[in-house]
């Protein structure tokens with residue numbers, strides 16, 4: 001496959017995975033974005049510039065996660081390897097349970113797709129498959145690619161995802177601590193097996209969550225209960241576990257976001273005002289935490305080609321269904 005562009009810009013949303021009972025399956029895209037610019041170079045070198053989250057921390061060469069995902073995707077598509085310059089403006093905090101690593105991987109795959117002469121050779125399922133190979137689980141990658149809420153699963157036909165309806169009344173608030181926790185560490189404290197009764201409890205709640213998200217926000221409190229991961233992880237995120245308990249004891253549909261330590265609260269109507277009131281009263285108790293209300297992103301990852309001299313100008317790269325990557 002030939003390359004069809006040499007300069008692209010990509011935007012990828014943060015994601016909150018699990019949503020309580022949907023461990024490794026459900027996720028929600030949030031309007032907090034990493035933006036990246038990739039320019040191909042004739043010289044065979046990689047230059048990475050990072051501003052914002054991760055600056056001075058992440059590698060700046062071939063080991064950079066975006067570069068690895070981009071290279072891997074171009075290789076799979078049989079495109080020629082070239083040097084490149086990558087500029088990252090990162091807003092998704094790292095190691096907080098807001099899908100920064102999935103966003104980086106999806107950014108690399110989507111940038112590679114946009115560079116190809118025919119981006120349609122990589123459909124949304126293929127993009128998800130490649131991203132899941134890097135991440136190990138598809139629950140962040142699916143909403144990062146598709147936007148909105150998604151349910152992803154791995155079956156005999158490979159990894160797949162469907163969109164879940166989200167009632168417009170639902171609002172998302174994230175409570176992000178300064179402290180980080182690597183997803184690998186939070187996965188390491190999970191047991192190999194869980195009691196059947198807990199699996200049954202959680203499966204029921206995951207089904208209920210689909211209905212609560214779609215049209216019954218008043219069911220979100222029950223629907224976000226989980227017995228597969230949050231309690232087991234409390235030992236590695238004591239502050240988050242305490243905040244989660246406090247919010248749930250006040251009736252809020254709060255969960256650990258992804259592998260933590262961020263806490264996500266889903267509210268609607270009066271509940272949103274009540275949460276704001278509670279949080280403003282807690283300011284002194286929650287030093288080291290930042291609360292943000294984030295819109296639910298509905299576009300997912302988007303890419304644009306930048307026109308060079310003699311080319312017709314900038315152009316959005318259509319997703320497999322014409323619009324975004326959905």
Ligand SMILES: Nc1ncnc2c1ncn2[C@@H]1O[C@H](COP(=O)(O)OP(=O)(O)O)[C@@H](O)[C@H]1O
Pocket residue numbers: 034054058064065066088090093094095096097098099100101102103104181182183184258259
């Ligand atoms: N934009 C990025 N660019 C490069 N590496 C990244 C980026 N985002 C995340 N990473 C890598 O992923 C790690 C965080 O991944 P992880 O522990 O899964 O937490 P998160 O919940 O934020 O995804 C970072 O420490 C960094 O190594």
Ligand SMILES: N[C@@H](CCOP(=O)(O)O)C(=O)O
Pocket residue numbers: 015017018023024025096097098099100101137139140183186187229257258259260
């Ligand atoms: N299902 C995963 C989700 C990890 O999300 P992240 O945003 O913390 O990377 C898990 O719970 O381990």
